[in-house]
Amino acid sequence: MLTENDLTGIRWTVEQSFPDTIVVRRFTTTTDDYGNEERGTATNTSYAGRLIQRDATERTEDGQVTTSDWSVLLPHDADVESSDQIIAGGYTFEVAGPPVWNPSPGQATHLRVALRHVSG
Numbered sequence: 001m002l003t004e005n006d007l008t009g010i011r012w013t014v015e016q017s018f019p020d021t022i023v024v025r026r027f028t029t030t031t032d033d034y035g036n037e038e039r040g041t042a043t044n045t046s047y048a049g050r051l052i053q054r055d056a057t058e059r060t061e062d063g064q065v066t067t068s069d070w071s072v073l074l075p076h077d078a079d080v081e082s083s084d085q086i087i088a089g090g091y092t093f094e095v096a097g098p099p100v101w102n103p104s105p106g107q108a109t110h111l112r113v114a115l116r117h118v119s120g
Contacts, residue, residue, distance in 0.1 A: 002107055014109050015048055015075050022049035022072055023087040024080055044087075049074045051088040070115040076101065076108040086113070091120035 002010070024047065028040035055069030070093060072086055078099075080086075086093040093115035101108035 007107055007109070010109050011076055018048035018050050018073065018075075020049050020051050020088055022047050022051065022074060024078065025085040025087060026081065026083070045079065047074050047078050049078075049088070051091075070117055072113050072115055074099075074111045074113060076110050078111055080111065080113055085118070086115055092118045094118055
């Protein structure tokens with residue numbers, strides 16, 4: 001079991017290795033006159049992180065190239081929800097599942113978040 005000082009040191013080292021600026025965009029939710037949910041105002045929070053393309057590109061029948069498997073590493077205490085957008089490296093992503101603490105929630109050194117490419 002790591003001591004709190006050991007864990008703090010590891011977290012600091014991990015975060016210093018993150019080369020990218022990652023923006024977590026969260027939208028408020030409003031309801032229109034008919035009871036439908038709509039996106040409201042966006043709030044951006046920036047973190048140091050690492051954008052990772054986990055899968056190579058795929059060529060569709062019409063010649064378009066798409067990339068579908070991305071993830072991002074963020075500090076252990078980053079606030080990310082499944083409804084958030086992630087903006088990094090000129091790309092916009094949707095969060096594709098709940099954040100995973102590595103190695104575990106109690107002793108996490110960082111978060112890994114699966115992403116779905118939206119634009120950019």
